[in-house]
Amino acid sequence: MPVTDQAFVTLVTNDIYCQGALVLGKSLRNHSTSRKLVVMITSHVTSRMRGVLAHIFDEVVEVDALNSADSVRLALLRRPELGITFTKLQCWTLTRYTKCVYMDADTIVLCNIDELFDRDELSAAPDSGWPDCFNSGVFVFKPSVETFNRLLQFADNHGSFDGGDQGLLNSFFNNWAVSDIHKHLPFIYNLSISSVYTYRPAFKQFGSDAKVVHFIGTPKPWNLKYNPQTKSIVEDESLSGQQHLSFLVLWWEIYISDVLPFLTETAVSEGSTSEQHNFGRIELVMKNENPSPVCSPEAPNDTAEKTAQLAQTASELSIQEAEEKLRTEEERRNWEQGHIDYMGKYSFDNIQKKLDRFLQ
Numbered sequence: 001m002p003v004t005d006q007a008f009v010t011l012v013t014n015d016i017y018c019q020g021a022l023v024l025g026k027s028l029r030n031h032s033t034s035r036k037l038v039v040m041i042t043s044h045v046t047s048r049m050r051g052v053l054a055h056i057f058d059e060v061v062e063v064d065a066l067n068s069a070d071s072v073r074l075a076l077l078r079r080p081e082l083g084i085t086f087t088k089l090q091c092w093t094l095t096r097y098t099k100c101v102y103m104d105a106d107t108i109v110l111c112n113i114d115e116l117f118d119r120d121e122l123s124a125a126p127d128s129g130w131p132d133c134f135n136s137g138v139f140v141f142k143p144s145v146e147t148f149n150r151l152l153q154f155a156d157n158h159g160s161f162d163g164g165d166q167g168l169l170n171s172f173f174n175n176w177a178v179s180d181i182h183k184h185l186p187f188i189y190n191l192s193i194s195s196v197y198t199y200r201p202a203f204k205q206f207g208s209d210a211k212v213v214h215f216i217g218t219p220k221p222w223n224l225k226y227n228p229q230t231k232s233i234v235e236d237e238s239l240s241g242q243q244h245l246s247f248l249v250l251w252w253e254i255y256i257s258d259v260l261p262f263l264t265e266t267a268v269s270e271g272s273t274s275e276q277h278n279f280g281r282i283e284l285v286m287k288n289e290n291p292s293p294v295c296s297p298e299a300p301n302d303t304a305e306k307t308a309q310l311a312q313t314a315s316e317l318s319i320q321e322a323e324e325k326l327r328t329e330e331e332r333r334n335w336e337q338g339h340i341d342y343m344g345k346y347s348f349d350n351i352q353k354k355l356d357r358f359l360q
């Protein structure tokens with residue numbers, strides 16, 4: 001039975017974080033949540049992206065951006081961009097809902113977690129860096145204008161010890177660590193990806209129970225490169241063994257199968273808009289470095305070198321030429337059978353060029 005007065009809520013202040021929110025929303029839908037899905041956005045989110053969000057979320061709510069502007073404390077955290085996360089506090093203004101679960105846009109669910117609505121405000125899981133603090137990437141709360149105003153007043157009086165919302169919320173709900181064990185969510189509801197390497201044996205023992213994965217810190221999944229052919233993350237120095245790759249692969253698989261079609265579809269159907277799209281930072285595939293053979297039984301049994309040449313040629317095709325070729329029967333057959341040349345003609349770069357053309 002759908003429950004219409006309770007919702008999962010997330011936040012995005014720009015189109016880049018939207019990639020995360022879309023994957024999160026889709027993961028909640030894939031696990032048949034009975035609650036509403038709400039995404040709070042700020043004015044910088046483009047109207048095209050708002051349209052895409054509306055495909056997955058029940059409500060796209062514009063809120064005013066709030067910023068801690070606390071550069072000194074944020075510098076301590078080495079994350080100057082996180083002042084904007086004060087905007088998260090706006091979730092308390094969603095008073096048409098009686099209870100909500102807030103989730104960061106860099107989280108995904110691995111199963112249905114509707115049971116969280118049995119908990120009260122403020123329930124959250126321990127932060128892996130300082131377990132007497134809760135992590136503010138997943139928490140149960142009760143919308144209330146009064147609480148919202150008290151939070152703003154508190155922020156005004158005391159600021160935030162880490163410059164972001166997490167410091168503020170921990171000071172405000174300051175008895176979380178000791179008052180009520182029911183408000184301590186098990187860590188599996190907010191598995192910080194960093195714990196995978198800081199306590200590897202525990203991950204081996206309990207990791208399979210995880211319900212929510214949180215890609216805390218940097219890099220975020222959407223900043224990485226993914227090779228859909230080999231279903232693997234293209235590792236670079238920003239990873240340095242710190243992220244658990246299989247969860248990143250899962251994120252990317254949801255992105256490719258459930259989100260990318262919405263993004264490309266909307267770009268095509270709203271071709272007349274002059275707004276700039278924001279797929280720029282997502283690199284779906286490696287281009288010509290390390291080419292691997294195109295996965296297609298019809299393709300001749302080429303050497304890697306020949307494949308490299310083909311990939312090179314394909315990536316150099318003009319859009320018109322690429323479209324022309326798309327119409328040929330063989331390619332259509334390959335496409336329909338799922339043998340898609342992700343390394344060449346249908347590399348993300350080429351798809352992106354096509355989107356650019358539609359958006360001009």
Ligand SMILES: O=c1ccn([C@@H]2O[C@H](COP(=O)(O)OP(=O)(O)O[C@H]3O[C@H](CO)[C@@H](O)[C@H](O)[C@H]3O)[C@@H](O)[C@H]2O)c(=O)[nH]1
Pocket residue numbers: 010011012013014017081082084085088103104105106107135136137138162163164165166167215216217218
């Ligand atoms: O430019 C931004 C930055 C953040 N967000 C939103 O705010 C959330 C928090 O930012 P994130 O980059 O996910 O922070 P974390 O790496 O998770 O860092 C920690 O510190 C943050 C600041 O206190 C808390 O908000 C997080 O919950 C906590 O996990 C994101 O998921 C988004 O929902 C935006 O929409 N735009």
Ligand SMILES: [Mn+2]
Pocket residue numbers: 104105106107137214215216217
């Ligand atoms: Mn986060």
